[in-house]
Amino acid sequence: MELSSRQKEILRLVETHEPIIAEQLAELLGVSKPTIRFDLSLLVTLGYLDAKPKVGYFIGKGRNGQSESVQKLLSTEVQHVQSVPVVVREVTSLYDAVVTLFLEDVGSLIVTDEFNYLSGVVSRKDLLKTLLGNTQATSIPVSMIMTRFPNVVTVSPEDTILDAARKMVNNKVDTLPVVEPVDVTSKDSGDYRLHVVGRVTKTTMTKVLLDLASPDPQ
Structure with a gap:
């Protein structure tokens, strides 16, 4: 799956500032937190990001680390x-x-x-x-x-x-x-x-x- 320009920018910001919380990412992007909630959830699900409560987002281990979630995402029908x-x-x-x-x-x-x-x-x-x-x-x-x-x-x-x-x-x-x-x-x-x-x-x-x-x- 090809990432959008905003999702790529999120990855760049996380790599630079990790760990970073959603509010900080939204501020750096100039948008509200709800605007990027979908992007963050997708990036975590695909393994590009990892997330820890009270800590923030950081670069993930890649798709293999989320294989079960990715498989469900790829197979679940509308x-x-x-x-x-x-x-x-x-x-x-x-x-x-x-x-x-x-x-x-x-x-x-x-x-x-x-x-x-x-x-x-x-x-x-x-x-x-x-x-x-x-x-x-x-x-x-x-x-x-x-x-x-x-x-x-x-x-x-x-x-x-x-x-x-x-x-x-x-x-x-x-x-x-x-x-x-x-x-x-x-x-x-x-x-x-x-x-x-x-x-x-x-x-x-x-x-x-x-x-x-x-x-x-x-």
Whole structure:
């Protein structure tokens, strides 16, 4: 797995300052601690870093030192960690979408048509950009501002959680709809539909990695 530029910078900083706690790393990177929690968990799980409570992070012994965790990370499928999708219909108003977003405490909503086929995804950022300073926009449907299928990044239940994490990082998204194709034979022609069966989020991935990794040093 190729590390991101931030993950490489974390390794450089740890090598220079080890042992170092998460708060110090975040300060050196100019970000908040929650922003790098996923990166730290992944680096520990893959063996690039080791972590001791009350001490901090330091350079690990490599992948071999975490072989069991790495094997689990490579083999665990999305279907074993996915959660129930938070879905709204294409005709849902932006007002109702905002209410759903906050009631469900999520960062993005999956949009489907009347047959529960994937239509798109609308994020908190999409909603804020549209509604700030434009109170008249609350009644327009989410279909007007959503990212439309097939431009939505998705995963299948059989994909590994590592595949899902890579898609999130590479595409800079916080939610992936878990989907199953309705008609595989027509996929090459572009005339196919995806049935929404779940979702995975950055929170999902962080929880998985924290379960695999060592306790987070304070």
